[in-house]
Amino acid sequence: MDLAFHMTQEQTQKLVMTTQMREALSVLEMSSEDLRQYVTERAEQNVFLGTERQGKRARRSSVSAASSTRSARNAPPIENMVIANWSVIDEIKQQLLFLDCASDERAWALRLAEDLDENGYLGPFSPELLTRLHLNETQWEAAVACIQRCDPVGIGARSLTECLLLQLHTVSTEIRPIAGAIIRNHLEDVANGRMVQVARRLKVTVDELRLGLDAIRQLNPRPGAGYGTSSVNYIRPDLSVIQTDAGFTVVVTDTLFDVSFQHERYQEMMHDAEVDVRHYLVEQWKEARWIRRCVVQRQMTLQRIGEAIVQLQPEFLENGLEYLRPMRLRDIADVLEIHESTVSRAIRHKSLATPTGTIELRQLFSSTLHGDSGDVSGAAIKHQIRDFIRSESRDDPLTDAAIAARLNETGVKVSRRTVAKYREAMGIPGSMTRRLQAPLGG
Structure with missing residues (x-):
């Protein structure tokens, strides 16, 4: 065995992910809303970068400010105002402010209440909560306990079983043991009509079992359903397929976010300014050109993917999901002669508007x-x-x-x-x- 040191030279190839490449891939993955926010933030930091409608937004904001001032003078008295779209999240947050609990537990519960769905349920604990809400599992359990002390009873449950058990104390004491046993162990059996078998296991009559089931049906499996929604989320599709006499036409619908170059004065300064200023402006100019290139490349990729879908899925576009053909990411990649991972990134967080409805692009690819x-x-x-x-x-x-x-x-x-x-x-x-x-x- 030779343990001596030697100096050798060899040639290898490897792909190095540069900062610009990472940014280009990030822009490709962005939804329309994320792209709008991204371009707006970068435009605030770069003197050469702007959006096509930036000026129009500024003019509208001044008009809106004047309108708001006039509306404030004629506003109705506060007792005549109503709260619109009072959601289950709003209701629970309001109750938590007055709940008798430790201040840190209240703070955790207020953050977790944002995760209540429209039926008043919470999801299970996940590592994602550590980063998004900064809650570990112990803090999460304490927050859940606080929320479950609120009304309506059953709020904050993490499953149907837990939701019904939280309401079990409202059932009469005579029926409560049977109802509790059904909820814990036999809901599926009862739902499938196996009444005699369940009655035998619980050592009760079928009539007594029916009384327990009737009591369960009086409970509320969706305690948050009586409230409105906290906001109305309108889907802004990234792609639209429009049917015309000549066939289907693909339109990329995020052209609102076109990037423009502006401030010609700064371009002139690049040639006449001092070295430090010129270096700063040149870097800003390069960055602005690259961002615009990323946005244009994203639009071109989405356009081509939309055209490939038109080519592969004409029956779906005409008649709806029932006529969707089996399609893989590789099928699109082969048509466009690009890598499969590029297609995967491009369709992420994107939706497609068709004559039969709007659908997430990922739903078009299935087993x-x-x-x-x-x-x-x-x-x-x-x-x-x-x-x-x-x-x-x-x-x-x-x-x-x-x-x-x-x-x-x-x-x-x-x-x-x-x-x-x-x-x-x-x-x-x-x-x-x-x-x-x-x-x-x-």
Whole structure:
């Protein structure tokens, strides 16, 4: 074995990710709203950079300020004003301000309350909460406990079972043990009609079991549903496919954020200024050109992806999700002769407006299932599952097995497990939960 030191020379190749390359990829991934914010922030820092409508916004803001001043003089008295769109988040935050708890726990709960969904539920603990809300698991548990002390009862639950158990004290003491046992262990069995088996396990009669189930149905599985929403979020699609007499036309809809060069005075100064000033302006000029190039490249990439979708998915664009063909990222990449990772980055956080509705671009790419008449996309199967559930009886909702059987009748070979996976991916609860929610659905 030779342990001596030697000096050798070899040639290797490797890809070095420069700062500019990272910025270009970041711009490619941005949604329209993120791009608008990004360009606005960079325009505030760069003397050569601006947006095409910056001047118009400035003129509108001055008019708005004058209008606001006139409106303030004629404002109605405060007792005649109402709070619009009072959401469940607003309600819980209001209660937390007066809740008898430690100040640090209140602060944690106020931050966590922002995560309440429209039904009043919280998600499970995740490492993402550490960075987004700066809460560790112990602090999160304390915050959840504070929120669950608020009204309506059941708020802040992390599952249907927990939501119903939080309300169990409102059930009469005679029925409470049976109702509690059903909630903890037998909701699925009862929802699937296995009443005799559950009664035998709980050592009660079927009539007593029905009394417990009736009590559960009086509970509220969606305690936050009676409130409005905290804000209205309008979807601004990044791409639009418009049907014309000549066929489909693709339009990139984020042209509002076109980057412009401005301040010719600074361009002249680059040639006449002192060395330090000239160096600073040259760097600013290079940065402005690069940002504009990134934005233009993003628009061109989205345009080409939209045109490839028109080429590969004409039936979907004409008739909707049910006619979506199986499509992979590689299919688009092959058509455009670009790398698959570029397509993946470009479609992230983007949406597509079509004649049949608006959809996230990622939903167009899904797994492939085999049917009697050919391959079927996972997105099309999800669409069928949603249609089946929408048309089901509220008193007798479809189980996953029943949905799988219906799909098999249409020629699509799919298992109950696959139906459950797709249903959960769409955020649709199981048949048990849908049956419990039926009295509130009307």
